[in-house]
Amino acid sequence: MKGKLLFMSIIIGGSLLSCNGTPEESNRARMDKNEIIGQANPVIENGIMTPEVLHSFGRVGSFEVSPDKTSLLYQVTYVSIPQNKSNSELFIMKSDGSEKRRLTVTNISESNPHWINKGKKIAFLGSETGSSQIWSMNPDGGGMTKLSDVDGDIEGFKFSPDETKVLFIKSVKSVDTASDRYSDLQKASGRVVDDLMYKHWDHWVESVPHPFVADVSGNKLTNIKDLLEGEPYEAPLAPFGGIEQLAWSPDSKIVAYTSKKKTGREYAESTNSDIYFYNFESGEVKNMTEGMMGYDINPTFSPDGTMLAWQSMERDGYEADKNRLFVMNLATGEKTDLTENFDNNCDTYIWGEDNSTIYMVSSVNGTSQIYSVTLATKEIKALTEGKHNYLSIALGADGIIASRQSMSQPTEIYSVNLNTGESTNITEENKHILDQLQMGEVEERWIETTDGKQMLTWVVYPPNFDPAKKYPALLYCQGGPQSSLDQFWSYRWNMQMMAANGYIVVAPNRRGVPGFGSEWLEQISGDYGGQNMKDYFSAIDAVAAEPFVDENRLGATGASYGGFSVYWLAGNHDGRFKAFFSHAGIFNLEAQYLETEEMFFANWDMGGPYWDKSNAVAQKTYANSPHLFVEKWDTPIMISHGELDYRILASQGMMAFNAAQMRDIPSRMLIFPDENHWIAKPQNGILFQREFFRWFDQWLK
Template identity: 55%
Template sequence: MKHLITGLLTLMILSAACTNESKLSEKESHHNRDLQLSSERMTPEALWSFGRLGNARVSPDGATVLYSVTYTHIAEDRAYTDLYTVPANGGSPTQITNTAENEGQPDWRPDGQKITFLSSESGTAQLWEMNPDGSQRTQISDIEDGITGYLYSPDLKHIAYSKPVKLDQTVNDLHPDLPKANARIETDLMYRHWDSWHDYTYSHLFIASYENGQLIKEGTDIMEGERFDAPLKPFGGMEQLAWSPDGQKLIYTCKKLTGKEYAFSTNSDLYMYDLEGKLTTNLTEGMAGYDKNPVFSPDGTRLLWESMARDGYEADKNRLFLMDMATGEKRDLTTPFDHNAGAPSWDRNGDFIWFTSNVKATYQIHLLSLRDGSINQVTEGQHNFNDVAHTGDALIATRVSMSAPADLFRIGIKDGSTTNITNTNEQLLNQLSLGKVEERWITTTDNQQMLTWVIYPPDFDPNKKYPTILYCQGGPQSGVSQFWSYRWNFQLMAANDYIIVAPNRRGLPGFGTEWNEQISGDYGGQNMEDYLSAIDALAREPFVDEDRLGAVGASYGGYSVYWLAGNHNKRFKTFISHCGIFNADMMYTTTEEMFFVDWDMDGPYWEHPNNQYAFSPHLFVDQWDTPMMVIHSEKDFRIPYTQGMGAFNAARIKDLPAKFLYFPEENHWILSAQNGILWQREFSGWLDQWLK
């Protein structure tokens, strides 16, 4: 999520054509690089003090990497983001911004002479430029109400930008004599999405002329009158756009559907807008699932993008598709590869494509040869690589693991060797004692082998018996890879002297399409057996106290916790469910993106009169016998908060010890620092109460 903070001073613009260097706020930014921790064990406060590296962009000449680091000021309950550069070959990073205004969406201008970014210091989010050393910070756009994203054309003649356009009428528009009326009138689905109600606007793309470091005027709306969003909501960004190398065509991602059709479909397409003819063409017409994230080959003759085959299936195999721009011929480059492929990046000659994929619960970089179609894994190790870019004789990527947040790494193309070129949190990590992360393979009830991560407490003593937590993953089809989380942080959980068991149960990517797809229509089936296989295997270890087991999870993991509460045969002593599905019938008709529940639940509950969604946790409440903590947020529109209320109320009606932690301003996630720390304190406090 991108948050742009309003600046403290207003920038004075003499005219749209002028380039005035801004007066920066006297207040500087904030960082935690010198923070001294009071304990070598991870705490919520320490976790929220880590710098969060992101937005890595390699300069056009491949010599320098631009990136951002965000630090949280816990007392102020806000984040400060600044920009840094570091030589791609390694060296000392340079901080190039140090202001109270957050710089968003940083990138290089195509000629490499300027760094570009969004800032709200003039009062609205506008496009700015500055020199690579951070000097001559200059506002170059003055678009009414601001913009939400931007992309320069390679020839530096145009800039595409996105902004909301109001096309629908409010009740006050419809009834102008009732200016104080506060209501909504809805006639179709998708009136709210993720954490916000539809605000009667649509995200449109504009193209404006760019000369002498300024947007000449407000751009032309290339989607005029269309009630569609580009980029896609709720999380799409400018990675869903691509300029042709000659700057004459703009490719963008859009799902040109509305209402019920939009809610039930994942059919986004790639559209090409021709600047000269002012015509828009659907390049992926007839392709049924998601098509997004286009990337032109260096010579502009081919277009690469990510594609799913089936409409309505958001967890379908993510393929890499290639189109010949002259003939329109399309082909799947990843047919023999039985895993997802994402974040593709061309080599500079257009002969190879690098991409990342989750294979056996780690994200590694792979190389696809367009010469012979071969796909080979480039990296290995107990970590995740993301955001790969080519720099000549090496690759640049971010790397995370369960034991370290993101840093930038340089990867040798020939041997896959890795060298870290940033150490953003070295000072904090050196003060902490972290637990061992172990890979185990556990036999399931149907005699399959399941990779399970086991995270041990720091200073683990095999002669002691430890309370142990089963972690249930959400998604339901998002992998338990080597991720670093600021909520479900396994090192923080283990630091409180727990052993954490995190299985890659059925329905998770990284183990082939069959394993990933098994969960659809089988929510209460084999994947639940997989959970029990994992915790039972660890419970047999002499260092695990089988009388002090708990289960925790969020989203589908929260559903899993509710289901286990009625089907665990007294294995567990407590449960924690965050934003989980409690009543599957109500979930089907109250969530927003209908394609998710329609596919995974195999249609609506009224089409299943004989079983009435037999896997729904609320049907097993009569067997609940275990203390439970429920966490939910009011702005969670994916799984509405009444699901959590229903579960908590059911537990208390049965006189079970229960606690309801409710966040009125959070969504499916917990995003603010103080709420996040509160979450961690209550989470660990509940576990300690019942397992220690």
């Protein structure tokens, strides 16, 4: 890769300070010929967010508190629309937010910062030499040293508590290719497939992540060992699991890792992962959660090493089951569900220093808050409140350090007082942008459903909202289907962006959304096209009845299951809507059953295969497939999809577009050949937003 790492400190908003006697001009001359992607400083004259402004925000990522709790490392990712790429940099500051300094200034994305050597050094991932490796540097940004030199990319790492070893993740080859089998066909690109799980989300499964452990000898790694050597299994779980699914014991003698030791069809039909212990003294591997049939992930040892905590789902095959918080007494093997009396998920957690308290984050009633859990009594107490989402948490000197976002603010890092619940923004990475923007009001509205229940619906109003005017409105349909519709900030489905374009946004927490108890969550499984669609109608009808909403200018949009919802609504809306936009949606449920990869999801949520005529749940699901209602389509519809989407194939979007075209329905399609289920590339993100609003403006304005 072009470019070199600079060892300098930058005071944000100040000037560059050279390190080791290297002048600023010389350092910059070593950089990539492209301008360094850093903090954007847009000038927003009218206070209204645009797609370009949205991509100007710095994206605050992972962070870590120093061992003495006085300082904080964190990562920020910046986006360049002209270069069509992003760049992650590392920062350091005091725990109160003072003395912020930028440690790296490159275009090669440094990430995953960790304190080592009792806070005297910083370890991180960098790719200056072409692959992602472990590097170290001083807390002032100088003295950079490359620690690892392994084949391929290191995807995450953790030093052992005694810092004599390092645990890291690296992918290993798991299947033979055609060129492996036939030495004379080295340029053959065909894949020979004999079993399921040959593709996953956005890639062909030809390798799996494995945990490796190496000795740290000076500034080198030696005695590198694959803890799953010769095994074709994942640890952590691909594609979203990372270093959080692996843990060291406090005495550095054991590594706990998460793995689903299955392949092929067995893998595709099961969610049964387990927590394994690898003992370095004996070489023994032990399954610590054997007999627990759902996802068991994210192990963490208590500070004194006597207990293990982890997140656990009960039922095999149900990926959206309640995420419970479990602890195990390692001396007796006794397992305890700390959340058995708490009817919502444990989304993330950390141990308290007293070994008797755990702090967790949970989405409840449309926001994500921090809770304390007392091990002895299983008492769960909400410590924070407010219209926002807490994401990751860590212990600080006087409370909790946490990342937080809302529909009106991207992620920032906060200091949280656990006695009062009060929080202070200590990064303020995007204050200079937010201060120029006029955000619309985000209203929490409870709406009665057709079966007499109360449903939380977020209503987002345009900036400078005037109740004397009439506005068009957009119904936002959440994906998942069991994904939280809380106070999230998105760079694609951004509620404030929609509102800034003059729309009232209606976002109902319909059936199937977590945060409202198990009954509300589980009702959607096997009932696609059922009660949750009635919930959508309840929400849009209630808001459309307001005098400031033009009931003749309503649209609906969503992605994934939200895209399915849009297709279904298109054939069943009884004239409510005047335009639709569906991204990555399921159009034909029968095709989807045989096109997707994780069969446990299709079997649980759809009820089973469409050919099982004796299965009433499955037959009800397929009878509600959107493609069966195309004859009733009468409303303009736009469709977008990524061709690298292996969860919901782009053919689903193409079928829907072709159907609309054949029925003479005004329609448009936006296809991304280089995107997956999401839209990751900056210019594609801008294109998506521009086409999204061009479409709705055409039909609703």
